[in-house]
Amino acid sequence: MIQPPSVGDEEIHTHHAGGVGPAGSRVVDNFGDAEPALGIADDPSLDRTTNTRGLPVTATEPALVRWEDVDHLQLGVVMSPYDTRGTRLAWTGAGASHTTSLGGVAARPTDALSIRAAQALVEGAPPDALSPIGRALDAFATLRDATGAKATVRLGASAALPAPSPRAGICPMRTVRIPLDAFSAANPMLSLDRLDSLTIDLTARTPGDLLIDDVEIGP
Numbered sequence: 416m417i418q419p420p421s422v423g424d425e426e427i428h429t430h431h432a433g434g435v436g437p438a439g440s441r442v443v444d445n446f447g448d449a450e451p452a453l454g455i456a457d458d459p460s461l462d463r464t465t466n467t468r469g470l471p472v473t474a475t476e477p478a479l480v481r482w483e484d485v486d487h488l489q490l491g492v493v494m495s496p497y498d499t500r501g502t503r504l505a506w507t508g509a510g511a512s513h514t515t516s517l518g519g520v521a522a523r524p525t526d527a528l529s530i531r532a533a534q535a536l537v538e539g540a541p542p543d544a545l546s547p548i549g550r551a552l553d554a555f556a557t558l559r560d561a562t563g564a565k566a567t568v569r570l571g572a573s574a575a576l577p578a579p580s581p582r583a584g585i586c587p588m589r590t591v592r593i594p595l596d597a598f599s600a601a602n603p604m605l606s607l608d609r610l611d612s613l614t615i616d617l618t619a620r621t622p623g624d625l626l627i628d629d630v631e632i633g634p
Contacts, residue, residue, distance in 0.1 A: 443630040446500040470516035481505035501628035511617040524596040531629040533588040536579030545624035551575040555616035561609040566602035
């Protein structure tokens with residue numbers, strides 16, 4: 416692959432934007448971005464407490480220094496080159512998490528949980544800022560079913576979120592896909608046909624500043 420000289424040393428990270436996910440995907444939250452193939456219209460209103468399915472979203476606010484839904488084109492000093500919307504979570508201590516309701520969505524062992532995300536890089540921030548230069552970010556994903564059974568898998572088992580790139584001046588996004596049978600392996604009692612919620616535990620690394628976008632379950 417030929418890259419422009421200005422980013423010739425940068426890694427290429429797999430990701431997809433809204434509307435080009437795998438056929439058959441169930442959108443959990445695309446934060447107002449249009450999904451024409453799925454009949455989802457653009458919704459510029461930002462509500463951090465409700466997902467695309469119209470279900471509740473919560474976060475452990477005492478542990479967070481920031482929780483807001485954002486339009487990346489209006490982020491200002493946060494260097495994101497993406498024309499998309501998402502939620503921004505920043506934390507400095509233990510106990511930070513983000514939970515989105517799934518409403519009993521039915522999935523298959525061959526499906527995967529897909530999360531598109533990036534670390535937020537603030538222009539001019541000191542080296543010990545929330546997204547330290549050169550440090551990838553990991554997190555834990557927990558699926559809970561309608562009976563209360565839970566299973567947790569580390570995102571880094573598939574792929575960690577890349578470190579910000581001050582040289583290129585961007586926060587590179589990556590789509591992390593975790594096969595659902597990995598959750599079943601962690602807890603065979605988890606019912607994939609009645610998934611109730613997804614929790615992202617952010618304390619695998621503290622501090623952190625994360626942009627999350629396009630959460631889906633599908634092939």
